[in-house]
Every structure is written in C-alpha cells, then in structure tokens.
Amino acid sequence: MSRRDFALPEEDCQFLDRLGFVWETVIEGNVRRVVVYGYGIPSGYRQTAVDLNVRIENSYPDTQIDMVYFSPALERVDGGAIKAICQDAFDGRVWQRWSRHRTTQNPWRAGVDNLEAHLLLVNEWLAKEAI
Secondary structure, three states: OOOEOOOOOHHHHHHHHHOOOEEEEEEEOOEEEEEEEEEEOOOOEOOOEEEEEEEOOOOOOOOOOOOEEEEOOOOEOOOOOOOOEEEEEEOOEEEEEEOOOOOOOOOOOOOOOOHHHHHHHHHHHHHHHHO
C-alpha cells in the first residue's frame, strides 16, 4: 500500500506519519481521496478498527473536507441505527458514507483547518453516534 496518486500538503503527510497511519492518496474517476488503514474506533461499536477515507477536493485546503467513509461498515454494539448513512463504491470496495457536515458554529477555516482537524471532528461524530 503505497499509492500516492496526488500530493497532500506537507502538514497532512506529517500528521499521518506522526501517528503511524498506513495511508494512501487515490484518484478514481477524478475523485481524490485519502485512505487510512486500520483507523481505531472508540468503544460502542462492534469494530475496533476499520479503514476510512475522506474526499479531497482539488481546491483543498481552501475547500473543506466533508463527511467520512468507513469499510467495513460500522455497527453499534447496542444494535441501534446509525443516522444519515448510505453506501458508496470507491476503489473496488463498498464504503459506509457518514453524511456529516460542518455547521455555522464550526465552519471550515481556510489556512487553519486541515486533515488533522477533520479527523478530530470525525472522532467527535463517532463518540456522539455511539451514545
């Protein structure tokens, strides 16, 4: 796993490498995504680690990262439904898309926010959904 179909900003590469993630940048059908393998999932889910990806727009980092995609699909331990999900095909796999977005209270800050900031937000979504 070493595809680098496009370049990420150096601070994103350093963040991913600092945390020891195995990751790739993949382009499929003009869609650019960062794929992170073995991403740790908090308690409350049947899975402890899954792969995740996020879509990176051509104008990133000026344009926000939105949503997150998991494979295999996450399931809550209590069997409860996860809100606002659907399936998404990418890179020969089916991913569970979590339709989550920034709000006016938490807008994307161009020049400040980055992949690390988005994954911190993803962790918040995971924690809230597991309750």
